[in-house]
Amino acid sequence: MNQGQYLKLTKSLIDNFKEIQLIEIENNLDSSTNLKSNNQLLSLFLSAKQVEGCSKRTITYYKSTINKMFDSIKKRLDNITTDDLRQYLQNFKKERNSSKITIDNIRRIFSSFFSWLEDEDYILKNPVRRIHRIKQGRVVKEVLTDENLEILRDNCSEIRDLAIIELLMSTGIRVGELVNLNIENINFNERECVVFGKGESERIVYFDARTKIHLIQYLKSRDDENNALFVSFNRPHRRLGIKGVETFLRKLGKKSNISRVYPHKFRRTMATLAIDKGMPIEQVQKLLGHAQIDTTMRYAMVNQSNIKISHRKYIG
Known part of the structure; x- marks a missing residue:
């Protein structure tokens, strides 16, 4: 008996035995x-x-x-x-x-x-259908301040780590996208790079002049032949992984006396800063690689002081 026949039989039995009490x-x-x-x-x-x-x-x-x-x-x-x-x-x-x-x-x-x-007809009915989404209070998550960023830069003892911080901050890319970057993905003339996001979607992101300078300095300091953009310090200089980035940022945060320093915080900071300075939300969405604009809105936190200024300007 195939799955379709099984379903028809099950429905027939339910109809015929609906008046019978089951234990x-x-x-x-x-x-x-x-x-x-x-x-x-x-x-x-x-x-x-x-x-x-x-x-x-x-x-x-x-x-x-x-x-x-x-x-x-x-x-x-x-x-x-x-x-x-x-x-x-x-x-x-x-x-x-x-x-x-x-x-x-x-x-x-x-x-x-x-x-x-x-x-796929393996079950008759999805039992999760009646379990509704769990409501969550909206929490304003922390971002890195200008002062935080300068302290983190000052406490970077390696040019690689400084280049990582600058690239995360100026592009807003995910840590998984960062570690998968190859040197060939970087276009220094246009200050842009190609990243592969969720679902292997490809997009172009842009970095600033400061990031360009640190990336070039870092690449010049290397003596390996690995095509990965970021590699480990120890030989044979393998591609740097997600845990490696998370570990060094956590240690850098402790050294700088800044709580909870992790890759995604740079992404949220970049989105917040972009919207705060007037970049259209649709363009921020493209930079971050979000399929839905609602996701972008959850990353961004509009500066309260700017709301106050705008209220006085437009409302009085």
Whole structure:
């Protein structure tokens, strides 16, 4: 019996036995066969996400999140209910003291997974459909001030680190985009570079004269043949990874006595500064590589003093 015939039979049985009282029996996953079936479906789902262009990091996060759910809810996928998932999310939040953002991220992953199962006819109905988006209060996130940036620059002991800071700040690129850059992607004459964003989308970003000078100085200081734009200090000078960038920024933040210095903070600072100085939000969206303009608005924080000046100018 194929999946379509199975669905027709199931619907027919539901119609014929709707007047009969049923006693619920727990359907736990005790056999390795059922566990393998769940894992096979997860593998198929992750393959579909790879085809859609999701990054390896996203695929790993999806797999880890769903496997944790499998470990807790020991049922076949077609028997998992909305109440099962609600209880799981509640327990997860309580046990780990997770934020609303974290829980909603998990809910979105479940929604994507079970929607795919429904679309592919592996289940009759998506149990996440009735679990609504978790409301979150809008928090104004910190950005780096001009003073912060100057202190960070002064505390950079390596020209590579200074070049990284300047490139992050002037382009607003993601850390994953930064570490994937090759020397050939940089056009010094036009002060621009090609980056590959989420879903392997390609876009051009621009950097300032200060960044150009530091990049040229850094490249001249290197004696390796690696085509990566940024490499490790130790031989054989491999391509610098995301963790390497995050680690050096965290240490630089502590050295500079500036709290929470991480790559994404430069991206948010750049977006905020651009909008604050009057750049149209649509152009900021293009620079950041956002598919939706609402995402860009969440990154930007308009300067309150400018709002006050504008109010006096236009309202009185």
